[in-house]
Amino acid sequence: MTAGVDLGPQAQAIRSDEDVVRVRQLVRAVAVAVKLSLVDQTKVVTAASELARNTLVYGGGGSVEVTTVDNGRRRGVQIVFVDSGPGIPDLDLAFTDGYTTGGGLGLGLSGARRLVDDFHIDTSAETGTRITVTKWSR
Amino acid sequence: MALSAEESGRLAALLSGNAERVTQRWTEIIAGSLRGRLSQAELRRQVQDLHHAIVSTGEQGAIDLPAENATELRATLSELSRGRARQGFSATETAISIFALKDVVAELVEEAGGDNKLRDYVAYSGLIDELGLFTFESFVRTRESLIADQAEQLLELSTPVVKLWEGVVAVPLVGTLDSARAQVVMERLLQTLVDTGSPYAIIDITGVPAVDTQVAQHILKTVVAARLMGADCIISGIRPQIAQTIVALGIEFGDIATKASLADALRHVLRLTGVETARRQPRRDA
Numbered sequence: 001m002t003a004g005v006d007l008g009p010q011a012q013a014i015r016s017d018e019d020v021v022r023v024r025q026l027v028r029a030v031a032v033a034v035k036l037s038l039v040d041q042t043k044v045v046t047a048a049s050e051l052a053r054n055t056l057v058y059g060g061g062g063s064v065e066v067t068t069v070d071n072g073r074r075r076g077v078q079i080v081f082v083d084s085g086p087g088i089p090d091l092d093l094a095f096t097d098g099y100t101t102g103g104g105l106g107l108g109l110s111g112a113r114r115l116v117d118d119f120h121i122d123t124s125a126e127t128g129t130r131i132t133v134t135k136w137s138r
Numbered sequence: 139m140a141l142s143a144e145e146s147g148r149l150a151a152l153l154s155g156n157a158e159r160v161t162q163r164w165t166e167i168i169a170g171s172l173r174g175r176l177s178q179a180e181l182r183r184q185v186q187d188l189h190h191a192i193v194s195t196g197e198q199g200a201i202d203l204p205a206e207n208a209t210e211l212r213a214t215l216s217e218l219s220r221g222r223a224r225q226g227f228s229a230t231e232t233a234i235s236i237f238a239l240k241d242v243v244a245e246l247v248e249e250a251g252g253d254n255k256l257r258d259y260v261a262y263s264g265l266i267d268e269l270g271l272f273t274f275e276s277f278v279r280t281r282e283s284l285i286a287d288q289a290e291q292l293l294e295l296s297t298p299v300v301k302l303w304e305g306v307v308a309v310p311l312v313g314t315l316d317s318a319r320a321q322v323v324m325e326r327l328l329q330t331l332v333d334t335g336s337p338y339a340i341i342d343i344t345g346v347p348a349v350d351t352q353v354a355q356h357i358l359k360t361v362v363a364a365r366l367m368g369a370d371c372i373i374s375g376i377r378p379q380i381a382q383t384i385v386a387l388g389i390e391f392g393d394i395a396t397k398a399s400l401a402d403a404l405r406h407v408l409r410l411t412g413v414e415t416a417r418r419q420p421r422r423d424a
């Protein structure tokens with residue numbers, strides 16, 4: 001990058017509710033730096049908030065890494081959530097709107113997928129869950 | 139690192155024998171590091187207290203900070219660091235108030251001479267390190283309790299329920315709505331509804347930077363609780379980016395009235411209650 005706005009990869013542990021707030025602030029800062037529109041900033045921050053809370057509540061805590069990405073044409077924010085929790089046994093069910101095992105609205109995971117451009121999930125009972133999301137600038 | 143009774147006695151004698159000079163030099167050194175942010179008189183008083191505490195502990199026998207006979211010394215140190223923490227000094231500036239004594243002691247030991255010069259100084263400076271670390275610890279404890287207090291105050295501050303009109307109360311939410319704050323907001327709102335006998339409540343989320351499913355769920359629960367008490371809730375302050383995010387997330391607000399601004403929400407409620415608002419005719423002077 002030539003400009004001074006490239007922030008490089010930034011990591012944040014997710015151990016408490018306060019950390020979820022820190023993740024939001026971190027994602028917002030990076031989203032502003034890659035010049036996402038206000039709507040896209042809000043969308044990616046909200047998606048990060050959902051996934052960070054899932055990492056905390058269902059994954060038993062974990063970590064997040066936020067990076068700027070560039071595909072030559074557009075820049076974007078990429079966020080990787082990693083936990084070593086029990087994994088998600090039935091992905092189709094987990095992505096069903098309104099399905100929850102934790103007393104929430106059951107929209108976090110499915111909603112987060114709708115809020116970002118790319119969504120990739122790896123989950124197993126042995127290795128935990130790893131979710132990679134990307135939001136591109138328009 | 140405790141001093142033996144003999145060493146303690148020598149230190150006490152050394153300090154009390156040169157009392158005036160010790161407090162003078164000690165005050166000067168601290169004043170230099172704090173750059174005039176504390177008055178000389180106040181500094182001198184603190185230094186005298188410390189001096190007295192160390193000397194009187196030393197005269198009683200071995201100076202061992204965690205021991206029973208050092209209670210007064212510990213109290214003096216804690217008081218000093220609490221004061222510094224409250225006045226906004228840094229941890230270093232607090233610890234330096236103690237470590238400054240090393241320079242004074244070094245000068246005194248140097249002058250006193252004798253065979254045990256080096257050994258004494260090393261022992262004394264070990265003790266002073268311990269005293270310094272103790273202030274450091276109490277400093278951190280005080281700061282942590284200050285932060286906890288502030289967090290609590292913030293929780294109180296950020297959730298006012300205001301009366302907008304006869305029978306209309308509003309909650310302007312600002313910042314992050316976590317479970318603890320949502321609970322406070324709900325309690326305040328429901329209590330105010332009872333106290334004022336208001337049939338309408340407006341929850342304004344203009345100041346909430348991100349509305350995720352957890353925030354939405356907290357708001358929905360508050361609305362349902364208010365309804366159970368017979369009050370109608372309107373959610374206002376839904377900005378365009380928040381509206382689009384809520385749609386993408388798939389959150390349904392059902393039949394709850396939502397408005398873009400607090401003004402719209404108030405107008406909506408006034409219309410429901412039959413209050414007419416009209417501009418006054420400009421008076422023409424004949």
